[in-house]
Amino acid sequence: MQADPEFYGPLQYGPVWMWAAVALLVLVAAWYGFVLAATRRPREARGAQRPAQLTDLAALKAAYLQRIDDVERDAAAGKRGTRDSHQEISLLLRKFVRDATGVDAPRMTQADLASHPLPAAAAAVGELYPAAFGPEPVPSVASSAAAARRAVQAWS
Secondary structure: OOOOOOOOOOOOOOHHHHHHHHHHHHHHHHHHHHHHHHHOOOHHHHHOOOOOOOOOHHHHHHHHHHHHHHHHHHHHHOOOOHHHHHHHHHHHHHHHHHHHHOOOHHHOOHHHHHHOOOHHHHHHHHHHHHHHHOOOOOOOHHHHHHHHHHHHHHOO
8 A cells, every 4th residue: 555645656668768868879989980981082092102102303403403494483583472483393303203203292301301212302402491591692593593493403
């Protein structure tokens, strides 16, 4: 006999709610598994290096020598500022190294280039640093273009 006729004991949850919660947890786990599996790189692409592409070095040299000449000509004509011309020549030299070797030289500092097995590139970029980033007075664009041309022509 109950002590208080208006008192009701706690109601039990139905088994449907437990199975709904389990199904929801399984769905969330499956979603995370799908997202992780869909966004991962395949194993062979992660571990394998891209094979070095063979380039026609003579044509590459000719193209970059022409670009260096164009920057020098634009600077002489007054179409481009002196500091900007020096920086563009330095960037062209770095892009040449990237295209010739596959090393991402445009994103590397001179110290990074020196520690990498590219001492010729590091020396050439080191010659261009004072003109591109040093204090005034800035050396002539022709001298930087000549240094970049020597580095490109000497590349083998």
